[in-house]
Amino acid sequence: MDNLTHSLVGALLGQMGLKRRSGLAMPTLIIAANVPDIDAGCTVLGMVSLAMRRGVTHGPLAMLLLPLALTGAMIAFDRWQTRRGTRPSDRAPLRPGWLLVLAYIACLSHPLFDWMNSYGIRLLEPFSHRWFYGDALFIVDPWLLAMLSAGVWWSRRRDRAGRADWRTPAWTAFIGIAAYLLMNLGISAHLARYPGFDQRHPPVVIANPVPLMFWRRELLWRTEDVYGSFEVSLFGGEGVRSVYRPIGMNDLRIAQRVSGNPGAKAFLFWSRMPVAELKGDTIVLRDQRFLGLTGGRFAVELNP
Known part of the structure; x- marks a missing residue:
């Protein structure tokens, strides 16, 4: 966080x-x-x-x-x-x-x-x-921040006023946060079992948290060959599905180019869902979790 x-x-x-x-x-x-x-x-x-x-x-x-x-x-x-x-x-x-x-x-x-x-x-x-x-949570969660801030502010205000119950708002926030964390773990586990997949391609699925809307998840799926994504809600409904894209990690040139590239080695050690894109003769390694969210921050170019 x-x-x-x-x-x-x-x-x-x-x-x-x-x-x-x-x-x-x-x-x-x-x-x-x-x-x-x-x-x-x-x-x-x-x-x-x-x-x-x-x-x-x-x-x-x-x-x-x-x-x-x-x-x-x-x-x-x-x-x-x-x-x-x-x-x-x-x-x-x-x-x-x-x-x-x-x-x-x-x-x-x-x-x-x-x-x-x-x-x-x-x-x-x-x-x-x-x-x-x-x-379970997006890396910056405004709902969590709101509960934490309210609990601290309200408790401090009571403490400065000399009230004996100054701890109560903090404990209330603590209980609410614990419930929120458990709820989000449950939402992710539930939506990761979403049934709306093409049965010809049994996928690996990650229910990736999205900003602000804790009731929604970006379902990142991949098979041995292709990957894609779409958003779903705990309350029903489905977002636009991305087109199927080749994972590309079976390109034999990747291992050759990674061997002398410390940054690429570190990226593959960290990456949970690596994908490879071809740009001319350059291979770009990305992580499916962060496509489009952080620009080129989580990308490595493997040049000839």
């Missing part, structure tokens, strides 16, 4: 009452909810970064070590402010044990929400390179 969503998840956890467990609890929750994305710096490497993103910093070793490192950094920051005489007088005492627990809770929320979309996450890295996909 986007980092605003991750930050609001951390803030919501704080407003559910966890921010009162220790000094610096709220910043710890928000930072921990984002800290697995320290691998974002590798994007300066271009296409090669596809083999690095959502990998080791999202895997079990990172989930063990990153909260420890963050807790140590927060304790060091508090002590540094104390030595300089700049520690806020109204900050609650640090409770290192609780700070570590909060860092673990928020850090673990990150791979959970990243798993919910179709981009993928390598949950077992470095022990396994396997990608996992939830196929």
Whole structure:
């Protein structure tokens, strides 16, 4: 998910009452909810970064070590402010044990929400390179953002007013979000079994989330030779079907040209639904999940 969503998840956890467990609890929750994305710096490497993103910093070793490192950094920051005489007088005492627990809770929320979309996450890295996909939410979900924002804002407003029930809006949002996530997982699983396929071509099907309309899915299908897509709704109806296109990955030139191209190797490691298009003598590798959505961002040219 986007980092605003991750930050609001951390803030919501704080407003559910966890921010009162220790000094610096709220910043710890928000930072921990984002800290697995320290691998974002590798994007300066271009296409090669596809083999690095959502990998080791999202895997079990990172989930063990990153909260420890963050807790140590927060304790060091508090002590540094104390030595300089700049520690806020109204900050609650640090409770290192609780700070570590909060860092673990928020850090673990990150791979959970990243798993919910179709981009993928390598949950077992470095022990396994396997990608996992939830196929339930578009990568930026306005409904999720609205629930998170409302829960945090309403809870903070009550807290500033001194109301004893300030946690209630955050808990209400949390329950609503949990129901929303489960509902979207169910919608994707249901629509992936859509019956309206040409039975001459038994397909592999992915119910890909679309922006805003959580009740709809773009059904991406492919056989051994061809692929296509169309949109369907939970409430019935079907969008225009794309024309059948050849997958093109059986072109013998692909393996030859990929062998000396680190970007292409990284792309194929990342790609879930690779397709190849011919442009003259150039072969363009794309991923069926992102055709037309991101322009040339997820495309590699294999030149002679």
